[in-house]
Amino acid sequence: MRVPSVLADADVVARRNITKIKRVPDLLVFTTLQPIMFVLLFSYVFGGAIGSALGSGSGAGEAYREFLMAGIFAQTVIFGATITGSALAEDVKKGIIDRFRSLPMAPSAVLAGRTLSDVVNNVIVLVVMSLTGLAVGWRIRSGFVDAVIGYVVLLAFAYAVSWIMAWVGMLVRSPEVFNNASFIVIFPLTFIAITFVPLDTLPAPLQRFAEWNPVSSVTQAAREQFGNVIPGTPEPAAWPLQNPVLYTLLWAVVILAVFIPLANLQYRRSTSR
Amino acid sequence: MTDAITASGLVKRYGDVVALAGVDLSVPSGTVLGLLGPNGAGKTTVVRILSTLLRPDRGSATVAGVDVLADPREVRRRIGLSGQYAAVDEYLTGFENLQMIGRLYHLGRPRARERARELLAAFRLEDAADRPARTYSGGMRRRLDLAGALVANPPVLFLDEPTTGLDPRSRIEMWEVIQNLVKAGTTLLLTTQYLEEADVLADTIVVIDHGRVIARGTADELKAQVGGERLEVTVSDGDRLADAVDVLAPVAAGEASTEPHRRAMTLPVVGGASALVDALRRLDAAGIEVDDVGLRRPTLDDVFLTLTGRPAEDADDQEVA
Structure with a gap:
């Protein structure tokens, strides 16, 4: 298969998916409303309590909002990545994948197009979240390049997670089952991490988990790149959190290496019933 | 006359369930084969194998002269497939659905657009061309799905239960559409559980039950078997x-x-x-x-009853993949 043809086919599939974002804006609205709700609830409900734990004394709420945004970004793009799985499960169920598979197109283009369009979706969501953050007092305190790297790391990690979701979505073949299953896995993963609370407030076993959890590293990467590390926070002891960008990208590469082949294999096997 | 579709000894198992127990078929070019059988007989499995969606455990098949197992991609260039459910994208308009398929057949952007317009006109969907497909009626969706199968003017067409779930009027409209296609020389393999449909549309009928061919012939020959x-x-x-x-x-x-x-x-x-x-x-x-x-x-109902010892509608087995 010639590479240009794969790209052309993937482009056609991605455009189809993006058309859906335009035609059914509810989907985008709800994927962004939930994190906006989290920003508001967390900052104003837990802000006082957790903010004091951050040790910044006065302005605890402000400090927490600064701390929180990177965690919300990480959680949001990971949830955004689940769209890949539910959309593919839906396509399998409705016979659209059968139609694609009966066409002389590049087989890998369907998944490539899907995951690419979900990056577009995540970019839109990140813009909305950043604006929300700005509204509650969050600021990027680093340079332009650092900030861009922060966003790229978030998107790259989410892109890798998309491929896990692609595989699972085609395996379960039911959008409802997929949504419930992914929620049960992703919720603990995004909470047992340094997304919403400082590491030292967790019980010891959870601290070990959180230190190696890539959700922590992607959060830490964003926090550092945006210049949101609260002054006086102790230097992290674990290697992944000392090298969050590297550790996160390593995860992304490993996930892609495993799940791109798995998802493509599943695509070739998948049938609607 | 050469055969546009041949299959020999197709076997497919799902665990203990035998979906196909050795099916042989041949469809001469330009003719219509009706694959008739109750739910669970294995009709869909045959179509999935011939349209490269599924690999058989045993057996071989050719479509438009190409080996289905050896060169599935080349087969895909020469076939159109329309499934039991209308596999159209609900959020795209009718035009966008067909244009997308044209581009995935690599017709090129201008030709894909042109072909989409032609098909929308031919299937009386022009007025609905720019509406999302989710606003379409069941009959319109089926027509759009069938149009999708025809984008590349394939010489061989597979229609899996093209009228299941349609109201009687839409069904007759669909029959007319299919009859016109066949007049234009397309080879068609059609599955149906409606005996009347096979009678109206098919030149040759193959009756399958529990993954086996239990009878084949023209509608008249089958009826003659019964008396x-x-x-x-x-x-x-x-x-x-x-x-x-x-x-x-x-x-x-x-x-x-x-x-x-x-x-x-x-x-x-x-x-x-x-x-x-x-x-x-x-x-x-x-x-x-x-x-x-x-x-x-005698109707094909009589035929079915005679061959299987039960009416066609009585089969309660679940269709396997």
């Missing part, structure tokens, strides 16, 4: 029923049966309409008045 035509006569005066049986004895090709409470008799005949005319003359000459008389040919 020829029957003459049904209802006399006005029930007392003369026995006389009528005697009078018609020379016309009958076999034993007549009577239903005295309905004042009716049925007798096997040969010769169709001329037997009917002959019978009427004899009844008239004998002064026997009739309320109703008709020539009934």
